[in-house]
Amino acid sequence: MDPILIAGGGIGGLGAALALSRAGHPVRLFERAAEFREAGAGIQLGPNVFHMLDRLGVREAVERDAVRPDALVMRCAVHGHEITRVPLDGMPARFGNPYAVTHRADLHRSLLEACQSRPDILLETARSVAVFIEDAQGVTVRLEDGDCIRGSALVGADGLWSRTRQVVVGDGRPVVSGHIAYRAVVPMDSLPEAVRENRVTLWAGPRLHLVHYPLRRGEVMNLVAVFHSDHYAEGWDQAGDPKLLWRHFDATRPEVRDLLSRIETWRYWVLCDREPRRGWTRGRVTLLGDAAHPMLQYLAQGANMALEDAVCLADQLRVHAGDVAAAFAAYEALRVLRTGRVQTMARVFGEIYHAGGVRAELRDAWLAGRDPEAAREGMAWLYDRPRWPGDAG
Numbered sequence: 001m002d003p004i005l006i007a008g009g010g011i012g013g014l015g016a017a018l019a020l021s022r023a024g025h026p027v028r029l030f031e032r033a034a035e036f037r038e039a040g041a042g043i044q045l046g047p048n049v050f051h052m053l054d055r056l057g058v059r060e061a062v063e064r065d066a067v068r069p070d071a072l073v074m075r076c077a078v079h080g081h082e083i084t085r086v087p088l089d090g091m092p093a094r095f096g097n098p099y100a101v102t103h104r105a106d107l108h109r110s111l112l113e114a115c116q117s118r119p120d121i122l123l124e125t126a127r128s129v130a131v132f133i134e135d136a137q138g139v140t141v142r143l144e145d146g147d148c149i150r151g152s153a154l155v156g157a158d159g160l161w162s163r164t165r166q167v168v169v170g171d172g173r174p175v176v177s178g179h180i181a182y183r184a185v186v187p188m189d190s191l192p193e194a195v196r197e198n199r200v201t202l203w204a205g206p207r208l209h210l211v212h213y214p215l216r217r218g219e220v221m222n223l224v225a226v227f228h229s230d231h232y233a234e235g236w237d238q239a240g241d242p243k244l245l246w247r248h249f250d251a252t253r254p255e256v257r258d259l260l261s262r263i264e265t266w267r268y269w270v271l272c273d274r275e276p277r278r279g280w281t282r283g284r285v286t287l288l289g290d291a292a293h294p295m296l297q298y299l300a301q302g303a304n305m306a307l308e309d310a311v312c313l314a315d316q317l318r319v320h321a322g323d324v325a326a327a328f329a330a331y332e333a334l335r336v337l338r339t340g341r342v343q344t345m346a347r348v349f350g351e352i353y354h355a356g357g358v359r360a361e362l363r364d365a366w367l368a369g370r371d372p373e374a375a376r377e378g379m380a381w382l383y384d385r386p387r388w389p390g391d392a393g
Contacts, residue, residue, distance in 0.1 A: 004028075010159060011111060011289070013157035015307045019311050023314040029115075033126070040183065043303050052308055058114050062110045072085070081364075130144045138152045155285075168279070204353045205356070207354050209353045210225045272294060284328065298353060312386075318390050
């Protein structure tokens with residue numbers, strides 16, 4: 001049996017390799033970097049993704065390093081008042097799973113180690129898909145080093161700047177949002193006692209916000225500062241200019257500025273997404289994760305959606321008894337409205353977080369009136385377990 005080929009060894013690509021292997025398909029994955037690594041820092045794990053971690057057999061490994069916060073809190077970055085608070089102890093009762101936070105590299109490592117333990121997954125680094133040709137029986141890819149490799153199908157999990165997407169969809173460059181995110185991780189014991197809280201705190205201000213929460217069993221604090229700016233360099237994981245950051249956060253609360261002042265080195269990335277659209281699939285080739293539906297981070301669901309994609313894709317191959325084209329078409333049809341809703345609502349939440357003036361007053365009045373149960377129910381469309389044909393969980 002020819003393997004299913006995967007372009008990209010990030011969270012989505014490794015999740016797809018693991019899901020497909022567990023469904024009985026040999027996999028060959030190509031990662032263009034010289035080693036498997038995940039850039040970034042903290043990510044949030046909504047209750048919806050824990051179903052996927054169970055299906056992939058990595059939940060225990062992920063939870064060893066994850067933190068379960070007590071609450072989600074939003075405060076005003078300018079005036080300091082608490083806008084809203086959502087206790088998280090009710091998440092398991094309502095959604096069957098907790099809300100957690102973890103380091104992106106820790107989740108990536110758990111997936112990588114699970115893939116490495118399976119003999120039917122071949123992981124190759126420093127190898128990148130240059131072009132591919134699809135026919136009725138399979139897909140032939142040519143790598144940048146000239147090798148030609150045959151597979152039964154190709155999954156493009158090659159991220160925001162996906163080469164696979166440019167062949168399958170051909171819609172050009174991602175949409176630059178004008179939002180820049182600076183991120184850092186600092187030792188917990190270097191911070192004031194008052195902010196060493198086991199919660200996700202978001203300081204919301206006009207055209208900016210700061211979010212912080214504990215990682216790695218509470219040993220470090222993840223900080224992400226986001227602001228609107230035209231000053232950026234395209235790409236990921238660039239060195240951040242502190243002067244630019246301070247210029248935007250100059251009018252924020254002393255507590256916010258104190259947190260920022262404790263960071264010695266910042267990394268930043270430019271936030272991009274795309275309009276939701278159909279057409280991820282062409283015969284035996286399909287897209288997954290950011291290659292299919294890149295989204296802004298304001299719902300903290302990028303990695304979660306990629307892992308949902310991975311499990312759904314494997315299930316559709318089982319339902320369609322190995323008819324790859326039918327399975328891939330069904331996978332896209334099942335995922336496009338859910339992921340499109342997340343893409344759309346992530347933009348909306350960005351506007352809510354970054355409101356100023358009267359809009360900020362309206363936001364505060366609206367959110368302050370919600371009780372915890374109403375807040376949870378308001379997110380049920382996202383956190384309820386997604387269902388599709390073939391879900392064996």
